[in-house]
Amino acid sequence: MLDAPGKALIEVSGLKMYFPITAGVFRKHVGDVKAVDNVSFTIYEGETLGLVGESGCGKSTCGRAILRLYEPTAGAVRIDSKDVLAADADTLREMRPKMQMVFQDPQASLNPRMTVAAIIGEPLDEHTSLSKKDKLARIYELMDQVGLNRDFANRYPHEFSGGQRQRIGIARALALNPKFIVCDEPIAALDVSIQAQVVNLLEELQDRLGLTYLFISHDLSMVRHIADRVAVMYLGQIIELAPRDPLYVEPLHPYTQALLSAVPEPDPEAEKTRRRIILKGDVPSPANPPKGCNFCTRCPKVMEICRQTEPTFHEVQPGRFVACHLYQETAD
Ligand code: SF4
Numbered sequence: 001m002l003d004a005p006g007k008a009l010i011e012v013s014g015l016k017m018y019f020p021i022t023a024g025v026f027r028k029h030v031g032d033v034k035a036v037d038n039v040s041f042t043i044y045e046g047e048t049l050g051l052v053g054e055s056g057c058g059k060s061t062c063g064r065a066i067l068r069l070y071e072p073t074a075g076a077v078r079i080d081s082k083d084v085l086a087a088d089a090d091t092l093r094e095m096r097p098k099m100q101m102v103f104q105d106p107q108a109s110l111n112p113r114m115t116v117a118a119i120i121g122e123p124l125d126e127h128t129s130l131s132k133k134d135k136l137a138r139i140y141e142l143m144d145q146v147g148l149n150r151d152f153a154n155r156y157p158h159e160f161s162g163g164q165r166q167r168i169g170i171a172r173a174l175a176l177n178p179k180f181i182v183c184d185e186p187i188a189a190l191d192v193s194i195q196a197q198v199v200n201l202l203e204e205l206q207d208r209l210g211l212t213y214l215f216i217s218h219d220l221s222m223v224r225h226i227a228d229r230v231a232v233m234y235l236g237q238i239i240e241l242a243p244r245d246p247l248y249v250e251p252l253h254p255y256t257q258a259l260l261s262a263v264p265e266p267d268p269e270a271e272k273t274r275r276r277i278i279l280k281g282d283v284p285s286p287a288n289p290p291k292g293c294n295f296c297t298r299c300p301k302v303m304e305i306c307r308q309t310e311p312t313f314h315e316v317q318p319g320r321f322v323a324c325h326l327y328q329e330t331a332d
Pocket of ligand 1 (some may be wrong): 306
């Protein structure tokens, strides 16, 4: 956990990831699914930025676009001052070791036909020229770091539990000494009993190796535990970003208020007075977002201006950013 913000390691500005919708025999372009729509934020060195929101809000797509696992439609992403989106294939290959990803489903992300040693060693084969002996030593070191028994190096993924498989995925992500890791719902596929172990491991590794995380999750309680700051996404846009404690104690955006009202309070006294805000209606399609504020079809505090004019995402208090007309005057 970070005491004070360091230097900006990740700078995302105006990021858009649109997936084209085509129709007819000639596959005419008739629209776009706006999975990520004009997203901007910074992640400081050594911090964990939580990225939360309901399923389908675009948070995983955002994480993948930052690492250029997708080709973003527009915007800029700088990692350690280097432009990821403008990089040619060779430059991107050189940058890859510094930015890695831990995937949601360790079962699906590990090749079932490869041994653990081969899985963890794969990035070393691609990006280093280590001798066989040095490579094995590095694989053992990585297995130690994530709490896997070295004796199991020649076993296959199906021989491990879900939690152990996620440790294999983390070891692979660490192989090239990354600075930045996108953790995409890293505990969502795991039993509740082992989720905390994996989160604790991620925290220990962060402290030991000085890692910076984008922690994508729909689990707001877990994000409260691990994140320094939290960004809330709705329908492809970040609608609030704030340091963790102020966000959880006093959420500003009506969507964040609704989202957090569903999270049980750790303090029994606060839990007694928790009032659940139930949102009406469904999330609109990202292919056809509403005019004005993208939350206006469900917002309990909607005003006339909300249906006409899109609110700007701006700083309303030091370090607190919101996109909502309720706070618009503060920006002027
Ligand atoms: Fe609700 Fe209006 Fe704020 Fe959007 S801008 S969140 S509709 S009050």
